[in-house]
Amino acid sequence: MxxxxxxxxxxxxxxxxxxxxxxxxxxxxxxxxxxxxxxxxKPGSWSTLAELGSDFAKHAGGYVAILFGFGAVFALSMKVMGRDVRQFLLGFVVLFAGALAIFYLAGWSIMQKADLGAPLLALLVGLVIGNIKAMPHWIAASLRTEYYIKTGIVLLGATLPLTLIAEAGPIAFLQATIVSVTTWLTIYLAATRLFKLDPRFGAVLGTGGAVCGVSGSIAIGGAVRADKDHIAIGIGVVSVWAIVMIFTLAILTKMMIPLPTVGIAGTPAQVTPTGAWELSPAEAGAWVGTSEYADAAGFAVVAEIAEEHGDAAIYAFTLMKVIGRDIWIGIWAFVLSIVSVVYWEKKDDVNSPHGRVAATVIWERFPKFVLGFFAATILMSIIAAQAPEDRRGMAPMKGTFKSKAQKANYDADFSSFVVPQNLADRFIIDTGSGTISFVGKMSLPDLREILKTANSDQAWALKSLHHESDWYESVLLPKVIDPIKTLRSWAFVLCFLCIGLSTRFRDLMTFGLKPFWAFTIGVIVNVPLGFILTTKVFVDYWRGLQ
Amino acid sequence: MTTSERVCRRCRYFVDDPHAVEQAFVGLTILSSAWGDTRGNQGLCIVHQQFLTPKLTCNHFTIRR
Structure with missing residues (x-):
């Protein structure tokens, strides 16, 4: 090619x-x-059918635009990759309608009380339908779990600050490496020493648990020349455990993350865990990043956490799983291919396929979509740096303050307000137009300083001004980042629905007990190790991530 | 044909079509894909029933028509 x-x-x-x-x-x-x-x-919240109808009527044009936009590019890609476009499109329309229904189901007040978000609902509904009835070919053609999650991850890159990758990336890599190597060795040794399985089979199982799930098993399977049956069993074991861990980790992390308090600027403050079993959202994301086996499965958990606690869990998971584990699969493949040739293969079998795997495999197995993730991060970081230095944020003296955590109507009088001396040249009160404004970005220390002499109504107006003074928060975020996040949510829910619809436990549960227990021993080591590293050893890094 | 050309990629017993790979491994598409780079150009040898990189060779090589 x-x-x-x-x-x-x-x-x-x-x-x-x-x-x-x-x-x-x-x-x-x-x-x-x-x-x-x-x-x-995407659909909003509703509690009556009238509200549901009204929301649908309001957003119907948008749904059609997303369906056509995503559908057109996905269909073009299917055509170029040599697949049946007609079948894909038919299935995609049904899948999209299913995702829309899931969003509406998640927006229903009863589901919100039950604390069930769209990610878990998509998975649950998909699993029920998929296990009752096998999907027809024309729907199966559109069930491209990995394609949708990769698209979502590239979009995620646009919302994740480059500085975060630079600051937390090395820690994520270190933690992920400790967990990956330990988990791989545990599964491999359990498989080969305890259960006497073929070493190449042990490598396939080990990489599935330690690096990147089913994709890891496939990548290593080729590198070590594994038997077809061993890869098939690896896929079954990894998939079943990955789905079990989605629900296990989602339930555990929901229980372990305390409710957020409100920060000074009215936004949700950092969750501050106090007990030994409490987690911040970022800690939860990092733990899921070391404990889940496949990207799609892990994103199902952290996207569910994000429904309530914001994107910190998604960011930490991405750092840990995608950057800390996934991108090293080529190196695992290269090293294990050498080990396989030197130690595992029978030297006297002249009829077996032979030849060495070249170092080019490091690049060949590299998950290229990660490059798109980095490109998106760099691109958006450059755009975010274009904030006008002399920008003057403005807020009305009378209005409504609205943030993710708070909402309040206020009517402030600034006629006798005492402006702190050090901010007097940047803070402007215009009683004529009924506005207050601030030159440049108001920092949190600036806000604290001004709030010292403010009454309640003035405080709400000042919090509004703090928000408006931040070009990224008040302009770039709502106009550029939020729409990208919404499309990311669509890509994720399409993906989670695909996982459910394409999982048929009856077809997967064909493996014997030996590989299952070898992998399970790895899980028993992996999950607590990831928890200890996240909440004890590297706790300062993950608690600092918001 | 030189030795370097007698590789799996050119062999009739080497199945590297993504659709066929997904058919061969039930459940592969649940969390992964044969159209991704981690599978890349690796394929299934139907003689040895092994999953292989395409640059290997063996005595069963038969040119793909």
Missing amino acids: KRGLNLFKTEDYWAIWLGLLVIVIAVAFFWSGSTLKPWVV
């Missing part, structure tokens, strides 16, 4: 092109003075 064609022949590259296309379109709308927001929507 020619190198140029490779750029359009795998789902990894198409996830990059689709993700970056969305980001470029969002930025282009923004620079032309508009925003994608009216067209990029």
Whole structure:
């Protein structure tokens, strides 16, 4: 295959092109003075059928736009990759309708009281339907779990600050490496020493548990020349455990994350765990990042956490799983291919396939979509740095303050307000127009300083001004980042629904007890180790991540 | 045909079509894909029933038509 064609022949590259296309379109709308927001929507909350109907009528145009936008690019990619476009499109329409129904189900007041978000609902509903009836071919053609999650991860790159990767990336890599190597050795030794399985089979199981799930098993299977049956068993064991861990980790982390308090600026403050079994959302994300086996499965857990606690869990998971574990699969493949040739293969079997795996395998097995994730992060960080230095944020003296954590109406009188001396040249009170304004970005220490002499109504107005003075928060976030996040949510829910619909436990549970127990021993070591490293050894890093 | 050309990638017994790989491994698409880079150009040898990289060779090599 020619190198140029490779750029359009795998789902990894198409996830990059689709993700970056969305980001470029969002930025282009923004620079032309508009925003994608009216067209990029998802269902809101409802408690009566009238509210449901009203929400649907309000957003119907947006749903059609997303269906056509995603559908067109996915269909084009299917065509270029040589797949049946008609079957895909038919299935995709049904899948999209299913995702829409899941969003509405999650928005129902009863589901919200039950603390069930769209990610877990998609998985649950999909599992029930998928295990009652096998999907027909035309729907199965659209069940591309990994393609959708990769697209979502590239979009996620646009919302994750580059500085976060630079600060927490090395710690994530260190922690992930400790967990990966320990888990791999545990599963491998259990498989080969305890259960006397073939070493290459042990390597397939070990990499599935330690690096990147089913994709890891496949990548290593080829590198060590594993038997077909061993890979098939590896897929079954890893998939079953991955789905069990989605529900286990989602339930545990929901119980262990305390409710957030409200921060000074009215936004949810950092959750402060106090007990030994309490977690901050980022700690939960990091723990899931070491304990889940596949990206899609792990994102199902952290996306569920994010429904209530914001994106910190998603960021920590991404750092741990994608950057800490996934991107090293090529190196695992190269090293294990050498070990296989030197130690595991029978030297006297001249009929067996032979030849060495070249170092180029490091790049060949590299999950290329990660490049799109980094490109999106860099691109959005450059755009975020374009904030005008002399920007003057403005807030009305009478209005409504609204944040994720608080909402309040206020009517403030600033006629006799005493402005702190050090901020007097930046803080402007215009009683004529009934506004207050601030030159440049108001920092949290600035806000604390001004709030010292403020009464309740003035405090709400000042919190509004604090928000408006931040170009990223008040302009870039709602106009560019939020629509990208909404599309990311669609990609994730499509993915979680696919996991459920394509999982048929009856087909998967064909493995024997030896590989199952070898893998289970790895789980028993992996989960507590990840928890201890996250909450004890590297706790300062993860608690500091918001 | 030189030795370097007698590789799995050119062999009729080497199944590397992504669709066929997904058919061969039940459950592969639940959490992964044969159209991804981690599978890449690896495939299934139907003679040895092994999953292989495409640059290997063996005595059973038969040119793919």
